[in-house]
Amino acid sequence: MRKLGKYLKETYDELVNKVTWPSADDLQSSVIVVSIASLIIALIVWLMDVFFSWGMDLMFKIPGLA
Numbered sequence: 001m002r003k004l005g006k007y008l009k010e011t012y013d014e015l016v017n018k019v020t021w022p023s024a025d026d027l028q029s030s031v032i033v034v035s036i037a038s039l040i041i042a043l044i045v046w047l048m049d050v051f052f053s054w055g056m057d058l059m060f061k062i063p064g065l066a
Contacts, residue, residue: 022030
């Protein structure tokens with residue numbers, strides 16, 4: 001139990017005194033970059049899905065079923 005207490009105390013000390021936390025401006029910039037990148041990747045995946053579905057419809061269109 002003593003080891004757990006020591007571990008938690010050292011962990012807290014490291015998080016408070018040794019870790020360099022980003023500033024609010026840096027964090028906001030990172031959030032904007034990640035959000036834009038996520039939207040672009042989602043758009044690319046959506047376009048690939050649309051074109052793949054369209055291509056499959058063209059390839060496997062069975063007359064008289066649709």
